[in-house]
Amino acid sequence: MYRKKIILFILLIAAVLSPLDFYIVNLALTAIQQDLHAEPASLQMIVSFYTAAYAVFQITGGRLGDLMGRKRMFLCGLFGFITASLICGCAPDTTVLIAGRVLQGIAGAIMAPQVLAIIQVVYTPEEKIRVMGYYSFTFGLAAVLGQLLGGLLIAMNIAGLGWKVIFLINVPIGIVALIAGLKYLPEHKSEQQGPIDWLGICLLSACLLLVIYPLTCGFDLYWPLRIKVMLGMSIPVLLLFFWYENRLMQRGRTPLIDMRILRYPQLAGGIGTAFLFYTSGIFYLALGLFLQNGLHWQAMQAGLAIIPFGLGFLICSLAAASITRYIGDRILLLGISLYAAGFTLMIAALWQPAGQSGILFYVGLWVAGMGMGFTLSSIVRISLNGIPQAFIGLGSGLINFALQIGSALGVALIGQVFFDVAAGNNYAIAFRETLMVVVVLLLLALVPGYRLVRKQAAVKKGQA
Template sequence: MVFILLAGAFLPIMDFFITNVALPSIDNSLHASASELELVIAGYGVAYAALLVLGGRLGDRYGRRRVFLGALIGFVAASAVCGIAPTVGVLIAARIVQGATAALLIPQVLATFHHTLEHERKARALALYGATSGIAAVVGQLVGGLLVSANIAGTSWRPIFLVNVPIGLIVLVVATRIVPDTRSEHPVGVDLPGTVLFAATLTALLVPLTEGHSLGWPWWTWAMIALAVVLGAITFVVERRAEQRGEIPLLPPSLLRLPSMSRGLVMVFAFSIGFGAFMFVFALTVQDGLHEDALHGGLAILPMAVLFLLGSLFAPRLIGRFGRAALSIGAVIQLTGLASLVAVVVHGWPNVSLWDMAVPLALSGAGQSMLFTGLFRSVLADVPTHLGGVGSGVLITLQQSGLALGVATLGTLYIARAEHNTAHAFATVEAVQIAIIALLAVGAAALPRFVSR
């Protein structure tokens, strides 16, 4: 049961990142602008983030197995549309639908773990989910590179989406037989005002950040950013008042005040900003900067993928033994790898080989696995079982919001600076990520002590 649910979660997570390595091919095929390419990534992320908590609530109320299977069918259908999209507009629209269905699917995985497993089995399943999330991100770019370079029947980038169809159908058939039908004994209502306000806030923030640079920052982009601030404040007030009336809002303030949530979510959000930006700019640096093809662009990330996988196998045991110190050590290892990677790129440019980057990427993947796994294990520690769907949705909402924000902000920064110097553009973005990881190395000490149990 655990592994088939993880397989269902793997596809939507992988799909956020598999597109990165195909961006140059999509550009050549559909004649997309730089901002449209960012929307192919960020559009998926916005829909994903905005509806995650709603997905958790629907599973709590109507049954997690039912919602999981229905969302998986929708995701497979949207993937098929992405794969045959005739224009970039259709591709962006289908990606938004993909993100929406992924948002309904993913919370059922964590909530089912939370409801059916106990103690060490639950901790192991949550750790495996954290590992699966990271592995899916890295493997996505590797598989994307292989599929694009294979150019199956002259279809170029399209198989990166079409591959979801047979895999998704297999998961669907198996899941109907072995996934238990669970739901909350005390389901909460759908917070429609909170859902709409949160979605509007994310959209008002990410659209101008994604489109602003390519359009020369017209007045409406600044107006939308100001609107996002106002909408964010209104969302906070509405959610607080809803909880005061005895309701459970989309983002419950009391849930967010739990030690594991309040500290862990900030760290997950910050980590995701840097990680989302890295995967986006690294793919462009290798292909557009070093002029490697999609296959080599995907293979370039292989050292990170291998060490992340190996690290994830040992991370739960190491975290159980050394507690928060393991997270800090992982952050330091990742920081060392990123700093070494920047040095290799800047000093060797433009004669940087993929072998030159292999060791720094391997270090980064090893440290990342420890940090990523520990953070996911930490956040849900204190969440009551009957709020498992809500807590899972909040966690992945912040993660996905961070990934989309990283692409929209640091990705835009990279595109602006890469027009003049690709190596320096990469170094600028990675300097921000290095600063984030350094703060996480210190911040791990503030996580609850349960991690060491």
Template sequence: MSQIQTEKPEPRRWLMFAILLVGAFLPPLDFFIVNVALPSIQDDLGTASSAEQLVISSYAALYAVTLITGGRLGDLYGRGRMFFLGLLGFAAASVMCGLAPSPWILILGRALQGVTAAVMAPQALASVQAIFPASERPLALSLYGAVFGLASVIGQALGGVLITLDVMGMGWRAIFLVNLPIALLVIAFGIPVLKETRALHANKLDLVGTGLSMLALTALVVPLIEGREAGWPLWAWVSLAAAPVLTAMFWRYETRLHLSGGTPILNPAALKAPGLGRALLVALCFYALGVFFLLLSIYVQGALHMTALQAGLIFLPFGAGFLMGPLSVPLLRRAIGEYVNPAGMGLEVLGLLWLAWLLTKTPTTFAPPFWPLTAILFLIGFGQGLALPTLMRMVTGRVAPAYAGMIAGITSATLQISTSLSVALIGGVFYTVLGNQASAVSITHAFTISVLCIAACLAVGTALSLNLSRQPAVALEASAARST
């Protein structure tokens, strides 16, 4: 792989980007595909409920805490190199999961999947700033948003299809083993095509900062993921209390390292970009919708008694909307300019409020009417499809390409933390309202309250985004030149 100059656009940039998008597609796919497979895994391996939770949380936690490091590794050692190393590791971890003879080998494989996915995933988003001229970045981010979001929807449906088909008698194992041929094809096709990009003045990795950042994120993310299931024990509260202390230690160290001429993993100068903090707050509100996928699955299977396949397929209208959303961004940008993001989030709020109203008007022993439910899910998906790529631009466009990997990791980690927060807090609301009952009436009521909570979070994000849209993203090139 040869070094390219970001000042002169690479002729094969779209083909390179298509290869890197695999790294954006596989991590969310493998997060969601497991949801519908858990009953089959339990039957085969005899997993306890605590082990089932670890199958999901081991992946989610390690993915979240490693994303910033993964993004910075791409800046320093080459985004193509880190992409292929992450993809190879992800494929090997997937084989370990697919061949796991016991629950604990499966959990170990899932943990390794999370780490390697975090090395692979940020490289596509970082490369948008590095290989595309400014005029092409909105389209590239739209495609990134479409791929990233569709993976979560396809994961639900594909999991149900693979388990139902029982391909070659593999059962649930097929959801992991399918990653191997995909990875091998991408590596064989991608190595001759992908040229290297990295920060112009790359130095060694900030090991102390990396360790402190991972400790701070672990202290925050692990109790959010595990706390409710464990009944909020003392260790969870101690860990949450330690998170801001560790964050302060990390920030202080990074500031000192930057002032002494070192290369921090999180450069304080880049984070001073105007509006970046508020843009990350929008990102924190944005994936309040993350818990919606889980709660809708519980509702349709617990209250409406749908099968795993039916539960997966019900997300298809959402997926269709999500596919059309990013592709509509260029057209809407010409019509309403920088306000596409708040418009998209506003459509999500409207769809969620419509769903809550529909649930209250539908007898709890019946499914909501097909066409209104389809329209609602399409509207929510379309709104998120509009908002995600414009949110990425809102965040990444505020820093120079030299920091692309760093900000890609921060953005991805923020979205992952947003998902964890929504599962912990809004999921907690759902189970509190549900209580010890599991009737159709109680599940529907708890789901309706949770939908309103999600809508409230997105409404806050919409208001923040509306204010921020009056300040278009402008990368701080001069600051980058001084710092790198």
């Protein structure tokens, strides 16, 4: 039992590092912008390229763990994350910082799938219920710590490092987990072996690069021909990827994505819901810039402002299991609705005269956090219910992939709305209009979400 507690401690440290970095960087963008004289497109790339790389290599990371060992790939991913954090913390310009963020995303994606895989091997079915509760809780914790810790570290300006310390703090934490992991983590490989689909990895990565880069930089570069060509090329590359994956299946080889998984409509509904839901990732970037550049708050003040959101996230993540006993899978629709309602309250607050919107704004943050807690704790579980065991790992990867790509595209596309309006120092208006776009997308997410819940009700009825 003592060894299992240590293993859980190691896994949760690793699980919290990647989402923590997402939240903490959003608060540091103003400091990065001032220190490195970064353009808006560079700020977007610092966020979106990390999430894109993290998404692209989720499936690859899981596959490498199958073939080369969970412990080995976990430690490789953790070492890579430590190294990439060091690169980011020493970056002299935005080019190096963006490159470091891409490496962080890749390393995090190699590490993350192994966490769930090791949990499946080490813990009994009864223990997994409690362990998975802790695992979900870490994402809410990351939302709170990312804002508070980011604001505190920047305000303290340790050794004159400024924003760089938010990356360097990962190094000692990661080293502790790395040393403990070498000693305590068990090794395990999947019984099903096969070659790695390297060409599939390259094609999928190229497709996403051809989409993310133009959407992030196209507006600032005034859409030159090369940007349009890149965006147009993403479609044939995607079609080539699907053709190649099907060809591998026909030859009896193992593709990166087994297309047979798309036969399950509940998974397709989950992917669509996850994608639309997580386009709201622009909220974190826009909130930090609005509070610091628009209201001229210090980083620590901005970090404290997110507390209502984080507390709602934490509490509802833990309460989701109990609520599900009463309303079933409809908790997903409740979560999305609360998330949209929270942003709507914040929009209403931003229409109020200055100094009269504080309480309503913070209530909106609280309600939005509740919605995030209910949704993230349920969407993967609901989407994978009824999926054969052979496809569970791939299905989890696809849902996480949809979440991360939704976030990256949200930052790239909706971010343009924010930066275009904020160009005249209209940060309050820019934040309000950004939230309005996000609310519309969340309402759209209710459509596949509703179909997903209905499909799951039919699946459970068939299983009864």
